[in-house]
Amino acid sequence: MSKRFPRITINPDQMGGAPCIRGLRIPVATIVKLLAAGMTEDQILQDYPDLERDDIREALAFAAEAVNERQLPLVESTS
Template identity: 40%
Template structure:
């Protein structure tokens, strides 16, 4: 199930224990946020995980900001 306003983010109890992931993948939002916090760039993340794109990384950041509000 994708989230209203966050079509690139999905939560499914059968995938990664229901943690938010990039829709259609098992790449968890928390893992990408940790990589970004550790200094990785969006381009580096896309290089390491070619099944996601920079728009997915931006969507994960937007999702995190929405949760913080």
């Protein structure tokens, strides 16, 4: 995709154009969801043998940057 995120690829003909890891059919969102669910890097690497540890770390960095690039609709708490 870019020099900043060389492991992230976006192909409109693959996975609906979702950002993926190195052209694999593994979306960045999948990696982030697995980490959020409590999986460790080692567990993810075991389940997805095509991934490398740097792929996971770059997916997190890419996701953090993506969140910074847009406003997210948040609902105020009414408690």
